[in-house]
Amino acid sequence: MxxxxxxxxxxxxxxxxxxxxxxxxxxxxxxxxxxxxxxxxxxxxxxxxxxxxxxxxxxxxxxxxxxxxxxxxxxxxxxxxxRPAPGSADARRYTYWLHFAEGSAMPYQLMHLVFQKVRNAPVPFFIKPVARGLADHVLKTFVQPNIEDQLRFMESELTTRPWFAGDAFTAADIQMSFPVESAARGAGLGASHPRLTDFLSRVHSRPAWQRARARGGPYSFAD
Structure with missing residues (x-):
């Protein structure tokens, strides 16, 4: 079991x-x-x-x-x-997105979370401007631009196909759901990301996702 x-x-x-x-x-x-x-x-x-x-x-x-x-x-x-048929173009995309989710997307999402915590951390009043200034600088000049680049890339990839690997839903979409959910909750998905927003809507409407949500309990990334 x-x-x-x-x-x-x-x-x-x-x-x-x-x-x-x-x-x-x-x-x-x-x-x-x-x-x-x-x-x-x-x-x-x-x-x-x-x-x-x-x-x-x-x-x-x-x-x-x-x-x-x-x-x-x-x-x-x-x-x-x-998963797609081995050796196909979809299979190569499948492998790419399966690794992109944690290898490329999530590090910047995590950095966004960390520096937001630094920005809002309870520290002595004379240190707060320094901590907040440093966090804002890193977020503005490094973290947020990289997140925006990735979101544009992810959005563009969904212009020619409904799912990340191709026309069929695959486990790569399951893997990619978390960084997209994380972006929606943290950095935000705006009007310039309609396909990613639609991706999440279709993901969350799947019966298997809803069953997993009911069984797994609290999951703030989808609230």
Whole structure:
């Protein structure tokens, strides 16, 4: 039996969604974030040394990292579903977007979150202008421009096809949902990103996504 070690408000929501799309039986072991730090609890280190989510166990297999988990589940249980035919142009796009989500998109999204926290952190009044000024400078000159470049690129890629890998919905769209949701919640998706906004609407209307949301519990990235 597959067990998802699921942390609220996290990337592991994608794993639940993939399992629902594949129609697989699985168990959910829930972990709550520390109310002060928002970090994962130390109990996760008993599953994987880094103590991060997502992690799944399947028999004696322990698999961490969103992309690795998705590749494992699609390869072992997909029976050809949710990925393009090997060697096709769609397959090359599928591999690209499967890795782009965490390798390129999420680092800037995370930096946006970190510097927003720095900007609003409770510090002595005489330090606050310095911290806020530094955070604003990094956000304005480095983080936000890179996010905007990526969002334009992602938007342009959806002008010629409905899904990131091609005409068919694939696991790459599951992987890409989190950075798009993160952008919508953090940096924002405006009128210049209608296709990304539509992508999220179509994602959230999928029955498997809704089942995963109900089973996974709180997920602020879709609120």
């Amino acid at each position: 597959i067990t998802v070690h699921h942390l609220a408000h996290s990337r592991s929501q994608r794993v639940l969604w993939l399992l629902e799309e594949l129609g697989l039986d699985y168990e959910v072991k829930r972990y709550e974030r520390d109310p002060e730090t928002s970090y994962a609890p130390p109990e996760l280190r008993a599953v994987h040394p880094l103590g991060k989510s997502p992690v799944i166990t399947d028999g004696d297999q322990v698999i961490a990292e969103s992309g690795a988990i998705i590749e494992y589940l699609v390869e072992v249980y997909g029976a050809g579903r949710l």
